[in-house]
Amino acid sequence: MSDFIVIGAGIIGLSTALRLLEEGASVTLIERHKVGCEASWAGGGILSPLCPWNYPDTVNRLVTFSISLYPEWTAALGTATGINPEYHVCGLLVLPPYDLDEAVSWCAAHATPLTYQIFPPSTHTWTSRIQICTQQQTDQALLLPDVAQVRNPRLSQALCKRVKQLGGNIIEHCEVQKLNVTRQEVRSIRIPHKNLSADRYILSAGAWSRQILGEYALNIEIKPIQGQMLLYKFSEKPLHSVVLQEDLYLIPRRDGHLLVGSTIEDVGFDKCITLEAKDKLSKWARKILPKLSSMLPLRHWSGLRPATPGNIPVIGAHPFLKNLYVNSGHFRYGVTMAPGSAEILTNEIMQRAQPFDTTPYQQGWNLSG
Missing domain, CATH: 3.30.9.10 (D-Amino Acid Oxidase, subunit A, domain 2)
Structure with a gap:
């Protein structure tokens, strides 16, 4: 049994899995189709909000932090895998x-x-x-x-290869059908013909995140x-x-x-x-x-x-399910925000100090709505 199951193997899920593997955790990724072939492949790889002055500080703060990591991050990926993300x-x-x-x-x-x-x-x-x-x-x-820009299909390929190099397990063409929950804890996830279990779970399924959460989506708005x-x-x-x-x-x-x-x-x-x-x-x-x-x-x-209101992603622990985390809802900026989002989620899991106030990325649950 893995320490973590990451649901969704786009650039957000792969980046999150990589950070956890670097921390010494065991990780299994579950992908409904092929790795990196949904929004991560379909986008353009511009590493900036299209006009940053049109976005709230919450978006630009995460973008600024994330792109500060990009030069070293992509260089390390290129060296380790031989795949140049073309940053x-x-x-x-x-x-x-x-x-x-x-x-x-x-x-x-x-x-x-x-x-x-x-x-x-x-x-x-x-x-x-x-x-x-x-x-x-x-x-x-x-x-x-x-x-800057990055060639997002090559970034996905480099992340996938690096995750495998570090011992990550990736299961493709495997749709998560349900979260099996008992006493406010995810006990397993239902996939075709069986259940899979881990100590903790991270939902990075992009546009499909709300569907997977089901009744546990609360008022989260990801579409x-x-x-x-x-x-x-x-x-x-x-x-x-x-x-x-x-x-x-x-x-x-x-x-x-x-x-x-x-x-x-x-x-x-x-x-x-x-x-x-x-x-x-x-x-x-x-x-x-x-x-x-x-x-x-x-x-x-x-x-x-x-998509999420205000382009603000949801990053952090589920408010009720104690072993479930979410890293999703980045709309057009999943590639841009990927290393930064993985870093702040890992900090939360490891109970470390954050580089800035991350509570705005946990407001998407809108519990008072």
């Missing part, structure tokens, strides 16, 4: 419309570098036409030069939100920075791949891709990067992100 600082270029006063104020208050750039005219040579300027222009973009994305391939990297306009973005990979995302659709657990979404994403992308007008996307996919 690198690339910058985030924010195109109009946006609230300039809010952006400038937030960046000044948080010592975040910000520069203005002239929004380029319609051109097939985007990267060569961007000009830096020092004051506000009518049609300008904002550059956050310190924003699936679909995001559709497109993938293109250039012979060389088409952009230097991630480009963002409102909720849509272009993410350039080092090998010339370009991700275009993402829709935000409240359609339950429906993962079907649509022509409407494809047209919306491709039309916007061609407007921003005209080279795409002569290209067709290589792939079109969707993923289900675990």
